[in-house]
Amino acid sequence: MKKFDAVQLIFQPLLQQKGDSVWQPQREKGLAFAPTNIALCKYWGKRDEELNLPMTSSLSVALPEKGSMTHLSLHNKNEDVVVLNGEALSPDSQFVKRIKAYLDLFRQENTWHLLIDIQLNIPVAAGVASSACGFASLISALNDMFVWQLSMRDLSLLARLGSGSAARSLWTGFVEWHAGVQSDGMDSYAEPLKMEWSDLYMGILLVTREEKSISSREAMQRTIDSSVLYANWPRKVARDMVIFRQALQAKNFSLLAGTAESNALTMHATMLSCWPPICYFMPETIAAMQRVWQLRRDGLELYFTQDAGPNLKLIFTGKNKDKVVEAFPDLDVVKLFVE
Ligand code: 2P0
Numbered sequence: 001m002k003k004f005d006a007v008q009l010i011f012q013p014l015l016q017q018k019g020d021s022v023w024q025p026q027r028e029k030g031l032a033f034a035p036t037n038i039a040l041c042k043y044w045g046k047r048d049e050e051l052n053l054p055m056t057s058s059l060s061v062a063l064p065e066k067g068s069m070t071h072l073s074l075h076n077k078n079e080d081v082v083v084l085n086g087e088a089l090s091p092d093s094q095f096v097k098r099i100k101a102y103l104d105l106f107r108q109e110n111t112w113h114l115l116i117d118i119q120l121n122i123p124v125a126a127g128v129a130s131s132a133c134g135f136a137s138l139i140s141a142l143n144d145m146f147v148w149q150l151s152m153r154d155l156s157l158l159a160r161l162g163s164g165s166a167a168r169s170l171w172t173g174f175v176e177w178h179a180g181v182q183s184d185g186m187d188s189y190a191e192p193l194k195m196e197w198s199d200l201y202m203g204i205l206l207v208t209r210e211e212k213s214i215s216s217r218e219a220m221q222r223t224i225d226s227s228v229l230y231a232n233w234p235r236k237v238a239r240d241m242v243i244f245r246q247a248l249q250a251k252n253f254s255l256l257a258g259t260a261e262s263n264a265l266t267m268h269a270t271m272l273s274c275w276p277p278i279c280y281f282m283p284e285t286i287a288a289m290q291r292v293w294q295l296r297r298d299g300l301e302l303y304f305t306q307d308a309g310p311n312l313k314l315i316f317t318g319k320n321k322d323k324v325v326e327a328f329p330d331l332d333v334v335k336l337f338v339e
Contacts, residue, residue: 001184003161006051007105009184010157014148022148023108030072030145034136035062036122037168037175038202038305038313040260041240042267044233045220047179052164053188055224056237057179059244060165062172063122063202063334067133070141071117078110083117098131099138102162106142122204135162136169156189173337174248195248196337201321203314203331205304207284216308219271219278227273236266257303257315264305282310288328295327302327 008015014022037060045055075081080103082089082096089096099116116138120130139159143150150158152170156177160167168175171192180188214222223230240263247256271278285306292314295302300323304312314331316324325331 001051003050004105006161006185007158009186010154014150022146023106023111025074025112025145026147027145028074030141031070032137032140032144033067033069034133034140034169035064035067035172036130036133037062037165039165039307040256040305041237041244041263043164043177044267044270045224045230046164048183048185049221051185052160053185054164054177054179056234057241058168058177059241060168060175061336062169062175064172064336064338066122066334068130068137069119070137072141072145073115075113075115077113080113081115083115085120102135102138105161131163132165132169135159135166138162140170153189157186160185160188193248197251198337198339199318200336201316201318201333202336203316203324203328203333205288205312205314205328205331207282207288207310207312214278219308222274222278223270226275227270229270229273233266233270236263253317254301260305260315261303268306280306280308280310285310285312288312291327
């Protein structure tokens with residue numbers, strides 16, 4: 001199934017109710033913020049590349065104040081313009097091409113064009129999930145401008161068509177993305193977990209601001225095509241998801257954060273076994289991991305997770321915050337549940 005057909009399927013009730021006005025902006029502007037999310041149980045591998053349908057379910061937690069604010073307005077010229085953090089991007093850049101292709105899903109011929117002004121307060125494409133919050137805020141801003149009044153489930157389905165992890169970026173707190181089994185993807189959406197953990201922190205440890213050498217999309221595909229370890233990944237996820245639920249229920253921090261670290265390392269192990277190999281570790285990444293492990297041996301409850309980039313996210317609780325910052329003075333500390 002093509003993305004456009006998936007949109008038609010999601011829009012079916014809306015089209016019956018509103019007819020063709022669905023394809024026209026109803027307001028001059030649209031605005032939305034979406035937080036970025038960090039997976040504790042990773043999404044790694046697609047069962048459908050076109051629709052971004054994942055092989056497995058995944059579980060994330062949002063960084064509540066870090067993310068993407070998207071302002072949309074009508075643009076009178078004959079093409080969309082994307083402005084990122086105040087700078088107009090080249091129409092030839094990959095990011096702009098992806099956004100235009102996404103807007104084309106909702107556009108009948110050349111009826112309208114938009115100025116898409118995105119303010120991101122996280123590094124672009126350095127494994128801090130900028131495409132997740134980018135597409136989540138874009139679909140929410142479109143929902144505002146076109147007055148679709150879609151449910152959160154529908155927004156999650158649509159966000160997924162832009163970028164898989166965007167399906168999880170519509171809420172704060174813990175979010176589970178159900179893999180689903182249907183080939184049309186209508187059962188592959190995310191939902192928030194009714195669970196708060198006011199004492200939980202994440203620290204972004206920036207090893208580099210450089211863009212990643214290989215995209216997640218390409219890396220996932222190569223892993224499926226060439227890693228013999230990948231066959232074990234769905235089993236690892238199934239087991240970890242059970243443990244995550246137990247850890248959340250019991251508020252067992254070391255079980256939660258330890259499982260997140262183990263899950264991330266297993267994902268990277270599948271990548272190391274690809275051919276050609278994929279290695280998102282830099283020497284500084286490994287040095288930081290060794291430091292975490294040493295601190296843990298010394299009694300500090302500190303864990304990490306790592307995505308498709310060299311940076312680490314440290315996981316800890318409030319009582320250890322000062323000690324963690326002492327060990328990593330440049331850490332960008334985020335309280336995951338703000339009152
Ligand atoms: C995640 N990552 O669960 C995993 C862990 C990176 C490592 O989701 O191709 O940008 O747009 O569906 O969502 C990054 O992949 O990939 C990602 P597409 P996406 O957060």
